[in-house]
Amino acid sequence: MTKRTVQFKIYRYDPDKDEKPYMQDISVELEPSDKKLLDALVRLRAKDDSMSFRRSCREGVCGSDAMNINGKNGLACLTDIDSLAQPITLRPLPGLPVIRDLIVDMTQFFKQYHSIKPYLVNNDPPPERERLQSPEEREELNGLYECILCACCSTSCPSFWWNPDKFVGPAGLLAAYRFLADTRDQDTNARLDNLEDPYRLFRCHSIMNCVDVCPKGLNPTRAIGKIKDMMVRRAI
Amino acid sequence: MNVAKRTFDAVIVGAGGAGLRAALQLSEAGLKTAVLTKVFPTRSHTVAAQGGVAASLGNSTEDNWHWHMYDTVKGSDWLGDQDAIEFMCKKANEVVIELEHYGMPFDRTDNGKIYQRPFGGHSMNYGQAPVMRSCAAADRTGHAMLHALYQRNVRANTQFFVEWMALDLIRNADGDVLGVTAMEMETGEVSIFHSKATIFATGGAGRIYYSSTNAFINTGDGVGMAARAGIPLEDMEFWQFHPTGVAGAGVLITEGVRGEGGILRNASGERFMERYAPNLKDLASRDVVSRSMVTEINEGRGCGPDKDHVLLDITHLSPETIMKRLPGIREIAIQFAGVDPIKAPIPVVPTCHYQMGGIPTNYKGQVVVPKDGNPNAPVQGFYAAGECACASVHGANRLGTNSLLDLLVFGKSAGETVVEDFKAGNLSLKPLPADAADASLARIARLDSQTGGESVFDVGLEMRRTMQKHAGVFRFDALLREGVTKIAAVAERAKRTEIKDKSKVWNVARMEALELDNLIEVARATMVSAEARKESRGAHVRDDAPDTAENPNGRDDKNWLKHTLWYSEGNRLDYKPVNLKPLSDDVEPIALAKRTY
Numbered sequence: 059m060t061k062r063t064v065q066f067k068i069y070r071y072d073p074d075k076d077e078k079p080y081m082q083d084i085s086v087e088l089e090p091s092d093k094k095l096l097d098a099l100v101r102l103r104a105k106d107d108s109m110s111f112r113r114s115c116r117e118g119v120c121g122s123d124a125m126n127i128n129g130k131n132g133l134a135c136l137t138d139i140d141s142l143a144q145p146i147t148l149r150p151l152p153g154l155p156v157i158r159d160l161i162v163d164m165t166q167f168f169k170q171y172h173s174i175k176p177y178l179v180n181n182d183p184p185p186e187r188e189r190l191q192s193p194e195e196r197e198e199l200n201g202l203y204e205c206i207l208c209a210c211c212s213t214s215c216p217s218f219w220w221n222p223d224k225f226v227g228p229a230g231l232l233a234a235y236r237f238l239a240d241t242r243d244q245d246t247n248a249r250l251d252n253l254e255d256p257y258r259l260f261r262c263h264s265i266m267n268c269v270d271v272c273p274k275g276l277n278p279t280r281a282i283g284k285i286k287d288m289m290v291r292r293a294i
Numbered sequence: 295m296n297v298a299k300r301t302f303d304a305v306i307v308g309a310g311g312a313g314l315r316a317a318l319q320l321s322e323a324g325l326k327t328a329v330l331t332k333v334f335p336t337r338s339h340t341v342a343a344q345g346g347v348a349a350s351l352g353n354s355t356e357d358n359w360h361w362h363m364y365d366t367v368k369g370s371d372w373l374g375d376q377d378a379i380e381f382m383c384k385k386a387n388e389v390v391i392e393l394e395h396y397g398m399p400f401d402r403t404d405n406g407k408i409y410q411r412p413f414g415g416h417s418m419n420y421g422q423a424p425v426m427r428s429c430a431a432a433d434r435t436g437h438a439m440l441h442a443l444y445q446r447n448v449r450a451n452t453q454f455f456v457e458w459m460a461l462d463l464i465r466n467a468d469g470d471v472l473g474v475t476a477m478e479m480e481t482g483e484v485s486i487f488h489s490k491a492t493i494f495a496t497g498g499a500g501r502i503y504y505s506s507t508n509a510f511i512n513t514g515d516g517v518g519m520a521a522r523a524g525i526p527l528e529d530m531e532f533w534q535f536h537p538t539g540v541a542g543a544g545v546l547i548t549e550g551v552r553g554e555g556g557i558l559r560n561a562s563g564e565r566f567m568e569r570y571a572p573n574l575k576d577l578a579s580r581d582v583v584s585r586s587m588v589t590e591i592n593e594g595r596g597c598g599p600d601k602d603h604v605l606l607d608i609t610h611l612s613p614e615t616i617m618k619r620l621p622g623i624r625e626i627a628i629q630f631a632g633v634d635p636i637k638a639p640i641p642v643v644p645t646c647h648y649q650m651g652g653i654p655t656n657y658k659g660q661v662v663v664p665k666d667g668n669p670n671a672p673v674q675g676f677y678a679a680g681e682c683a684c685a686s687v688h689g690a691n692r693l694g695t696n697s698l699l700d701l702l703v704f705g706k707s708a709g710e711t712v713v714e715d716f717k718a719g720n721l722s723l724k725p726l727p728a729d730a731a732d733a734s735l736a737r738i739a740r741l742d743s744q745t746g747g748e749s750v751f752d753v754g755l756e757m758r759r760t761m762q763k764h765a766g767v768f769r770f771d772a773l774l775r776e777g778v779t780k781i782a783a784v785a786e787r788a789k790r791t792e793i794k795d796k797s798k799v800w801n802v803a804r805m806e807a808l809e810l811d812n813l814i815e816v817a818r819a820t821m822v823s824a825e826a827r828k829e830s831r832g833a834h835v836r837d838d839a840p841d842t843a844e845n846p847n848g849r850d851d852k853n854w855l856k857h858t859l860w861y862s863e864g865n866r867l868d869y870k871p872v873n874l875k876p877l878s879d880d881v882e883p884i885a886l887a888k889r890t891y
Contacts, residue, residue, distance in 0.1 A: 106794075111802070
């Protein structure tokens, strides 16, 4: 591969100096080894050190570099530059307040995550050894525990955009089901009570944007469906 | 600048595995605790650990902590302190079971117990055969662990200061530690965190190298802060190069791949590890495997058009095993190497991975320095755990899965020590010196006013290239000497870095400039300590210290069975003895021997 130049259109806003946000046209020359969008953004920062975004692991496990890429949420570190139409348009995750450039305030997102009591509840005295769980029971947690809290899903969900304070959102609900599905957890009833509300769970209308954007290939819609099933079964 | 003061019983810097484990101890004991972290806790680099955490649970093969201790001492090439190693291996079952009780989704055996897999350097019966000791959640063990620890802290109501970057350690005239200064990223404001106890859990500094498995955030912040505050750094010449980083990308491929049966092959398809480690083969210790790979490449048996890597082959494993035990690896190989490991082998090269040295501590997590003839005198109010600390359990080479164990055991131990010291009334809020924040404010003021300086990117790149070339897998006397001069020159340039971005709000440029200050301390410590150590031991192998009858593997116990201590001021070196005596009478010292696998 040879050197190539890539065109960008990037959302810029620094509250310290900008009255309002604007879209900046900027291009950058890449090295042959630059494959991912994050590589290009690091290259851009070497040119303009005011370009602000979060990043850490650069391999899709820490969840820092979620952004809106050509209209779709994704992780910069897992997105191939060559798969993107140019100019590559980058915006902060939709629906959350912007702090600066591509950095959003994730307070509301984490508030919803925390609201589902994201920890195992088991009030029996802890045994000396591990609590037993069969491989099949453990299998139920696959597709749930892998969430990296990047917020791609919740910030692509119209229900979350309209009611971020009331609707838990796909990431939080996936986590809720992760504990409901865990045979070691004893808090099933309280967890369901916590979600039995016109907004917290039932604002999900199965639009499935969350499934479409999840960089880990997870399916919050299915998890939400399973919570709804548990609600129904409990009612009968 | 106006500097706000906040007061706590304890301040923890870092919210990776060690910081979160320590925080649990303090929160559950009711201490008023602040956890400062420059990223949201679940974004800490513990999240990237893959293969597992060591504990001699014996769920699938017979095992006990004596064997684990032996493997760890041997893995360390006898540079590890045997009291700390005994402590860690004995505590392993307890901390792993606790984690399971916190909700960690370990894989399971057919009878419902925690799943365990073989790992490099771990053996049964003192080196006889591989043992299944690595407790795993698929190949996402670090992710599962970090989230479980964060979740448990949510339950314990731990108070986090998220996206606050610690800047400098505050000490008084007696050398006691009184807290830290820190900057809130969103506002750029600097605050003083005044505390009775300060625990560093800031992780490693793998980003001093050009090719690294480490995250962008692994900039040795605590290590740099400690060095600037006059604390010596221990054994910084020892860096682990992980055998299997994706060639070109650096992203980690877990040793668990070899634990599940993966094989390293050279250009002719040969399983070359059989020649270097006839017994454990591909599951020999990491330093041994990395050197073998580099030797294959240097002798022209590398793969690819440039013969610059070897291949990690799992095509003989069933797709079901790969999908069940190594799903994350498959994703990484497809994403970063462009191959599906079910069908084709993964191109890999040794890649900088882990810092064995760090801030000197004892097994209780207390930071210790030489004072009045005592090589290990505790610094009042200062504790450290995890990769930033050197207990020393890893010595000259760490075994895979012992890092996650290290952060659990010593995170907990540091927390327990603080709680004990607190309850015994040994901790008090000492008066802050008038200039407590001056050093930090001066660093920021310099960045605000500097003109005509070089970019952080350019100086950082020069540092990474220098480290890669002069202090790599194999070390050469001439290159090390030259490296010392070069790194000193880079350090001078780092004093004059210039940033264009002057915003107060989430200023990444400022953060990176401040991080470079920390990286530079680590790079200097590494190069100077490595140049001085005239032997081969563990991960530090020199051309002028070859394998001889007198010094097997080039190791010179007569002159170099000692820990290095590097002081930032004056680039000064000192040494202290290795503790060859275990903590209790339950075990005999592991006697010095030549290391073979």
